[in-house]
Amino acid sequence: MKIAICIKQVPGTTAVEVDPVTGTLKRDGVESKLNPCDLYALETALRLKESCGASLTAVTMGPPQAQSILREAFMMGVDEALLVSDRKFAGADVLSTSYTLAQALECAGPFDLIICGRQTTDGDTAQVGPELAELLNIPHAANVTEIHSLDAGKLRATMLLPGSFMQISMKLPALISVDETIAEPRLPSYKLKLATADREIKVLSLKDFADTDENHYGQSGSPTRVIRVFPPEHNTRQERWEGSGKECALRLAAFLEEGKFLQDPR
Amino acid sequence: MKNFTQLDAKHIAELEKIASEVLTGSQIHEDYFHDELAGVPHPPEAVVRPRSTAEVSAVMKYAYANNIPVTPRGQGTGLVGGSVSLYGGIMLDMTAMNRILEIDRENLTMTVEPGVLLMEIPPAIQGMGLFYPPDPGEKSASIGGNISTNAGGMRAVKYGVTRDYVRGLEVVLADGRVMELGGKVAKNSSGYNLLQLIVGSEGTLAVVTKAILKLIPLPPKAVSLLVPFPSLAQAIGTVPEIIKSKNTPTAVEFMERAVILAAEEFLGRAYPDKSADAYLLLTFDGNSTEEIEKAYEEAAQICLANGALDVLISNTPERNEAIWKARGAFLEAIKSSTTEMDECDVVVPRRLIADFINYSATLEERFGIRIRSFGHAGDGNLHIYILRDKLSQPEWESKLQQVFDALYAKAFEMGGQVSGEHGIGYVKRPFLKESRGEDQLELMAAVKHAFDPKGILNPGKVF
Numbered sequence: 001m002k003i004a005i006c007i008k009q010v011p012g013t014t015a016v017e018v019d020p021v022t023g024t025l026k027r028d029g030v031e032s033k034l035n036p037c038d039l040y041a042l043e044t045a046l047r048l049k050e051s052c053g054a055s056l057t058a059v060t061m062g063p064p065q066a067q068s069i070l071r072e073a074f075m076m077g078v079d080e081a082l083l084v085s086d087r088k089f090a091g092a093d094v095l096s097t098s099y100t101l102a103q104a105l106e107c108a109g110p111f112d113l114i115i116c117g118r119q120t121t122d123g124d125t126a127q128v129g130p131e132l133a134e135l136l137n138i139p140h141a142a143n144v145t146e147i148h149s150l151d152a153g154k155l156r157a158t159m160l161l162p163g164s165f166m167q168i169s170m171k172l173p174a175l176i177s178v179d180e181t182i183a184e185p186r187l188p189s190y191k192l193k194l195a196t197a198d199r200e201i202k203v204l205s206l207k208d209f210a211d212t213d214e215n216h217y218g219q220s221g222s223p224t225r226v227i228r229v230f231p232p233e234h235n236t237r238q239e240r241w242e243g244s245g246k247e248c249a250l251r252l253a254a255f256l257e258e259g260k261f262l263q264d265p266r
Numbered sequence: 267m268k269n270f271t272q273l274d275a276k277h278i279a280e281l282e283k284i285a286s287e288v289l290t291g292s293q294i295h296e297d298y299f300h301d302e303l304a305g306v307p308h309p310p311e312a313v314v315r316p317r318s319t320a321e322v323s324a325v326m327k328y329a330y331a332n333n334i335p336v337t338p339r340g341q342g343t344g345l346v347g348g349s350v351s352l353y354g355g356i357m358l359d360m361t362a363m364n365r366i367l368e369i370d371r372e373n374l375t376m377t378v379e380p381g382v383l384l385m386e387i388p389p390a391i392q393g394m395g396l397f398y399p400p401d402p403g404e405k406s407a408s409i410g411g412n413i414s415t416n417a418g419g420m421r422a423v424k425y426g427v428t429r430d431y432v433r434g435l436e437v438v439l440a441d442g443r444v445m446e447l448g449g450k451v452a453k454n455s456s457g458y459n460l461l462q463l464i465v466g467s468e469g470t471l472a473v474v475t476k477a478i479l480k481l482i483p484l485p486p487k488a489v490s491l492l493v494p495f496p497s498l499a500q501a502i503g504t505v506p507e508i509i510k511s512k513n514t515p516t517a518v519e520f521m522e523r524a525v526i527l528a529a530e531e532f533l534g535r536a537y538p539d540k541s542a543d544a545y546l547l548l549t550f551d552g553n554s555t556e557e558i559e560k561a562y563e564e565a566a567q568i569c570l571a572n573g574a575l576d577v578l579i580s581n582t583p584e585r586n587e588a589i590w591k592a593r594g595a596f597l598e599a600i601k602s603s604t605t606e607m608d609e610c611d612v613v614v615p616r617r618l619i620a621d622f623i624n625y626s627a628t629l630e631e632r633f634g635i636r637i638r639s640f641g642h643a644g645d646g647n648l649h650i651y652i653l654r655d656k657l658s659q660p661e662w663e664s665k666l667q668q669v670f671d672a673l674y675a676k677a678f679e680m681g682g683q684v685s686g687e688h689g690i691g692y693v694k695r696p697f698l699k700e701s702r703g704e705d706q707l708e709l710m711a712a713v714k715h716a717f718d719p720k721g722i723l724n725p726g727k728v729f
Contacts, residue, residue, distance in 0.1 A: 012582070031555075036584045075579070184536035187492060187585060190566045190577035 001054035001150070004111040005045045006101060006132070007038040007073060009066040010122045034069040037117030039185035040178050044147065045115050046077045047183060052150055055079050057108065061089060061100055067201055074196035075188035082108055086205040091219030094123070098131035100217055103209040105136065108202070113155065116177040118143065129177035140175040141168055145182055270353050270722070271333045273311040284324040287315040287362065298357055301344040303608070303693065308350045310337065310357035317362055319436060319444055319475040326473065327442030329356055335725050336440075338469040340380065340408030345609055346691025348415065348468045352726040358473060360410050366390050367476070373450045374481045375433055380410025380474045387479075397484035399425035401517075402687065403594055410474050416466035418687035420517040420549075420593075423509070423644035425482075427687065429465045434478035437464055440718035450478055463713065468689050469724040471717040485551035488516070489558045490580040492589055493569045494542030498522055498627070501544040502620035504572040505643045508548065509616060511568060513561035518644025519547040519593060520623075525600065525640050529592040532599035538588050542575055546643065547593065555581075593640075597649075600638050604653035608666055608693075612677040613686030616646040625676050626650050633672075635665045647686030674700065690728045698729060 012031035045056050058073035060066050061084040070081035084104040119126035133140030141159045148156040155170045241248050256262045282288045290312050299307035316322045329336045335355030351357050364381030385405035387398050401419035418427040434448035448461035495501035526537050552558045566577040614622045630637045636653040654662045674697045684697045707729050
């Protein structure tokens with residue numbers, strides 16, 4: 001059983017500036033970290049490794065410094081790491097990113113299962129996982145909250161839908177993106193840091209792919225055009241009410257009702 | 267003890283003239299009858315919520331003239347009954363004086379009213395590159411309360427306690443006189459240090475109405491290490507070596523699996539690791555990731571050499587939140603797991619902390635009572651909680667007394683002190699007397715008399 005986990009390096013804080021010209025995030029000089037949602041994907045994979053002996057490969061697409069998150073994946077217990085890196089991949093949108101990853105996974109595979117985090121904290125689209133599965137032409141499920149079994153070429157899991165859960169059974173190979181309720185991620189281990197300090201990180205670039213047409217990658221392979229980028233409005237308005245508990249409670253109830261924060265149970 | 271005046275309608279009417287908010291009778295919520303220790307309720311006769319120093323002064327002048335006891339109170343999160351009005355009278359609820367008055371970026375100070383909450387300080391200085399290091403577990407406590415008990419917290423190993431960050435105070439004396447002590451100066455050799463006498467005096471000498479707190483430049487990066495050990499003895503036994511090493515951690519906490527499980531249940535959230543019986547939690551701060559990595563390297567090696575199962579690294583806000591949030595919830599989690607509890611907040615020399623914890627663990631079996639502990643292994647300050655569970659009242663009282671006697675006797679034998687950070691209040695008074703002796707208590711009484719000749723300020727506390 002071979003499992004690939006797609007992870008990404010994202011800015012370490014939320015206070016990141018956007019380049020007004022290119023519409024991309026200014027990453028220079030900004031501390032970075034492993035995308036928090038991907039920690040759940042890694043934890044899911046590590047538990048499958050413990051329960052059914054799978055071999056795990058962490059895959060990331062990014063510049064050479066993204067190696068640091070692959071090192072971190074080693075420190076959590078992942079066996080192999082793959083850095084998908086080429087200047088020609090720069091400026092990729094959701095579709096182009098998914099395509100690049102699909103090429104890389106076909107090149108390094110085959111994998112029985114691909115696990116992604118729900119979304120990244122910088123792009124926030126939550127689309128790369130499902131698009132990647134479509135491009136690989138394999139079944140996929142998003143917002144997976146629990147894995148029940150993984151054997152005989154089948155994965156049984158629960159996925160979260162708006163307002164309900166759905167139990168599913170999928171044929172392998174398959175892709176899932178996991179919800180944050182699936183398992184509490186473990187912390188990186190210092191012992192594994194020492195043990196994996198010299199472990200090789202494989203690098204794949206455009207020349208290694210089946211499709212080497214550079215028009216399919218990076219900015220030129222991206223149909224999305226960013227017109228304007230702007231920070232969201234922060235609503236931090238505060239009101240202070242004074243009065244007896246009853247007065248304030250009635251006022252709060254009226255306020256919540258007026259703002260449609262409460263649904264009338266009738 | 268004293269023949270204090272009981273409040274009557276005339277007194278209330280007078281108080282209403284001088285104070286902006288006076289609560290009496292059924293207006294006084296029963297939360298005011300106790301602190302987090304709970305126990306026997308002691309209702310005040312009136313709660314006064316002043317808005318200014320002048321108001322505090324007027325109330326004290328009136329109370330002094332009429333021999334009315336006054337109990338200053340912050341958020342009531344204390345654990346030794348320090349803010350409970352044992353003799354009725356006036357409770358001076360300082361929480362409405364809660365403005366941050368100034369942040370002085372030239373002198374690195376911040377001036378606050380006593381009702382400001384500890385949790386309100388970090389957002390107030392966020393983005394300024396400034397840092398207020400004292401970090402007591404109870405973030406909803408007020409700064410006035412922190413000053414009154416000289417609260418310590420988790421960063422004491424490297425940065426010291428509340429006392430070390432109080433530069434100046436405005437206080438109101440028992441007779442209503444307003445006095446400024448200390449100021450925005452970094453050095454001071456000008457007579458007796460009355461400022462530091464007020465810090466930790468639990469509201470028995472004066473009422474704090476304003477505080478100038480010292481700030482330091484914020485270390486931009488922090489990494490925590492969660493270190494699993496096969497046994498508590500091994501975990502604690504490693505602490506002296508870590509402290510001796512070149513790089514001082516900001517925090518060294520210890521915890522057992524039972525407490526982690528209680529916190530998981532209380533928060534409804536899984537902890538990143540619970541495979542081991544005991545853990546140390548270390549934090550290192552510094553200017554860069556590289557600097558911190560170097561700093562924790564030595565500690566990690568010491569831990570592994572002393573039998574640690576691994577050293578787990580928490581290097582992002584999400585990871586830190588997962589481990590520290592549980593640490594912050596330990597007290598509430600333990601509390602919700604039992605019917606009633608009492609605590610022992612002794613501090614022993616750091617070298618002896620392992621011996622003391624091992625000793626306290628033997629008491630569980632010896633007295634047949636559930637005992638939970640966690641705390642600041644790095645500074646020798648322990649929090650040992652004795653849990654009542656299903657014991658009957660007489661059984662509980664007698665076992666509690668026996669456990670306390672044994673714990674304090676052991677602590678004193680080791681050269682320890684009654685309280686590391688929670689204070690004496692009224693419940694720890696016998697143990698203070700036992701450890702400090704008659705002579706020292708007489709000196710304290712003389713100091714108290716000099717500040718408050720009528721003994722109206724927080725009577726029945728400390729000694």
